[in-house]
Amino acid sequence: MTQLNQQQWLRYSRHYNVAQFGIHGQQQLHRARVAIVGLGGLGAPVSLYLTAAGVGHLTLIDDDIVELSNLQRQVIFREQDIGSAKVTSAATHLRHLNSDIDINFIKQRLSVHNAMNHLAGFDIVVDCSDNFATRYLINEVCHHLSSAWCYASIAQYQGQMALFKPGAACFRCVFPSVDNHAVNCRDGGVLGAVPGVMGSLQASQVIQYLSDPEQYESNRLLSFDTRSLTSSTIRLQPSKFCATCQTQPQGVEFKVQQSADDQKPRSEREPAKSTLDGYEIDPKMLDEMLRQSTVTLIDVRNRQEHQAYNIGGRLIPETEIIHFSPTFDSPSTIVLYCQSGARSTRAAVQLRQRGIAAYSLAGGLQAYCAYQLALA
Numbered sequence: 001m002t003q004l005n006q007q008q009w010l011r012y013s014r015h016y017n018v019a020q021f022g023i024h025g026q027q028q029l030h031r032a033r034v035a036i037v038g039l040g041g042l043g044a045p046v047s048l049y050l051t052a053a054g055v056g057h058l059t060l061i062d063d064d065i066v067e068l069s070n071l072q073r074q075v076i077f078r079e080q081d082i083g084s085a086k087v088t089s090a091a092t093h094l095r096h097l098n099s100d101i102d103i104n105f106i107k108q109r110l111s112v113h114n115a116m117n118h119l120a121g122f123d124i125v126v127d128c129s130d131n132f133a134t135r136y137l138i139n140e141v142c143h144h145l146s147s148a149w150c151y152a153s154i155a156q157y158q159g160q161m162a163l164f165k166p167g168a169a170c171f172r173c174v175f176p177s178v179d180n181h182a183v184n185c186r187d188g189g190v191l192g193a194v195p196g197v198m199g200s201l202q203a204s205q206v207i208q209y210l211s212d213p214e215q216y217e218s219n220r221l222l223s224f225d226t227r228s229l230t231s232s233t234i235r236l237q238p239s240k241f242c243a244t245c246q247t248q249p250q251g252v253e254f255k256v257q258q259s260a261d262d263q264k265p266r267s268e269r270e271p272a273k274s275t276l277d278g279y280e281i282d283p284k285m286l287d288e289m290l291r292q293s294t295v296t297l298i299d300v301r302n303r304q305e306h307q308a309y310n311i312g313g314r315l316i317p318e319t320e321i322i323h324f325s326p327t328f329d330s331p332s333t334i335v336l337y338c339q340s341g342a343r344s345t346r347a348a349v350q351l352r353q354r355g356i357a358a359y360s361l362a363g364g365l366q367a368y369c370a371y372q373l374a375l376a
């Protein structure tokens, strides 16, 4: 068993009197190898707590760069990190927190092509991603490698978390297919501290699992609502019909398919380009149109959102866009905008169906503001 030196012994001394953990648990953490997929709202607390707790080897996997809008919840980053790769910024901060930990990083997005390589050789993989495609991929690969992994997802006020052990129920036993109605943090928003709660729960479970994998009780799915302050834990059972764990692994051909867009770094995905059937206008094009005064801008968010911040134009909420008629003597282009581009796309489609040539600002105000800040 790993011998702790004097500094290590002192640093982790609060752990030794924790029942079922003790100095043995600390020694187990010291030799553990953990991969963290995604360095967003969940990855921040997970990486901070695992580093602080003395997990010996951490590998961070992410291809994104730090953006201003990340700082509302991704507490590992600082304003000075904006524009830097998340993995390099996070590795620097984690090394300052605990210089004793071996911190590695892979600046790539996890994909069907690299997941077997990147996720091999760890005691546990922590999913801190924000999408179902990555979770199914981690599930398939970890099943194939007989590795444990810890899942969490967050949306608005709520979160879910489970730790999957080899031989127990897997993620696909619980979620056989993608839940199209599931709101993720990118589309539906998330309250700042919620990923902190769920990421801390993940870290607490990973620490317990590493200290004694045999004794760790899996087959539990926790749901937590920070608004009603209620939680529920569902007992999980392996499903006889699970396409992942009830079939023999077939080589390394994974069933999970990611879209071409999913393979790109977030920074290239979100400020969408003008591809959606020609209905979209990117921030740069809008800027040029605004300079030449050739645009009729319409904000399709609600009044409260409009009053809080807007870039001009008329306010016509999405629900009222049905009543909009353009003045026929106006030669300008109609551009709709909202926060992220989802509502304005729907509204533009509605107007198009009525024969009105409307466009949507791709990526919404978020992309437009990021573009403007990048120019400044």
Ligand SMILES: [Zn+2]
Pocket (backbone or CB within 6 Å): 169, 170, 171, 172, 173, 174, 238, 239, 242, 243, 244, 245, 246
């Ligand atoms: Zn399964």
